[in-house]
Amino acid sequence: MTADPLDIFLTFTRLGLVSFGGANLPEIERVLVDQKHWITPQVLANGFALGQVMPGPNMLAMTHYGFAAGGWPGALAATLGFYGPTALLSALAILAWQRLSRWRWLPAVRSALLPFGAGVMLAGVLVLTRGSLHSWTGVLIAAAAFALLQGTRVNAAVVVIGAAALGALIGL
């Protein structure tokens, strides 16, 4: 199953433009898993986990999903589509900021966007839970990772790699 690179590009462009505050996992699941059938929930969870241990932004998972959808051209199309337009928009936004900062509606926009971002994140947690937790051991690992990250200054990549080693050892 190899999807058309243009279709991949446009789909990921749309996914990028509707991501606020980072990843938009609910929409990624809805479009890539349910609608297009390009990836499985397992690939979604795997890619997200891999993204956590990569240097740089966590959502390089997009490259993983693009590859799953259409091989090397798909990976390229997904990466360009997801990061290109949003980066362009950001560059334009900072240049327009001086004028925007005097706009009296700006605080209102901010206060309206934040709860939306929080809701998206919560839904993302649910998506990941469905995709990655198949056993009580998994629940324990997730809880332990959360506790470690909240309670100590340990690097997130170290936690994820440690969990991978643990998973391999106990045959999760």
Next chain:
Amino acid sequence: MSAPSSPLTTTAPPAPPPQPPTPASLLRLFMGVALVGIGGGLPAHTRRALNTRGWMTDAEFAEAFTLAQLTPGPNAVNLAAMIGARLSGQAGALLAVVGILTPGLIVMLAVTAFTLGVPGGLPGPLQSALRGAAAAALGVMLTAALPVLKVTAGIRGGPVLAGATFLALAWLHLDLLLVLAGVLTVGLVVHRPRSGE
């Protein structure tokens, strides 16, 4: 910004203290940020890197950081694009984004080609390892969501709108743009600027 007579940098003799950023130097800076930022914390690393070079004040950085969260897309990449654009124009924005993406992209492509390219699926232990990593990634996601939830709890109507967004997306599987339009409209009405404010 600092005393011109004795530059603190120990590089070539005629170096004016804060050398202005070029697109190439931004490329190097953001590649470095990506490499030390495994596991997150990219904005913090970006700020430190800019500070040590004297290219941006904390106030300017805070402004860019806030804006990066308001614009769609991954925050760290948005931030790179903004800083690149402000410090060195179009080429700066382009190379900053290329810089922050390149190291991870190379590794991700290699790992992806391997994990997805294996015929007949991954060997058992590797799949188990990925399951473990995915469970831990869920924990990472939770820690990232917590500060956002805290701020949201302090906003008038925030918890209700966040809850509604969650239900609409997770349970009803509504189209995101639809939900965004609805939540944004209600939020704007609740927080509309009043005269004299």
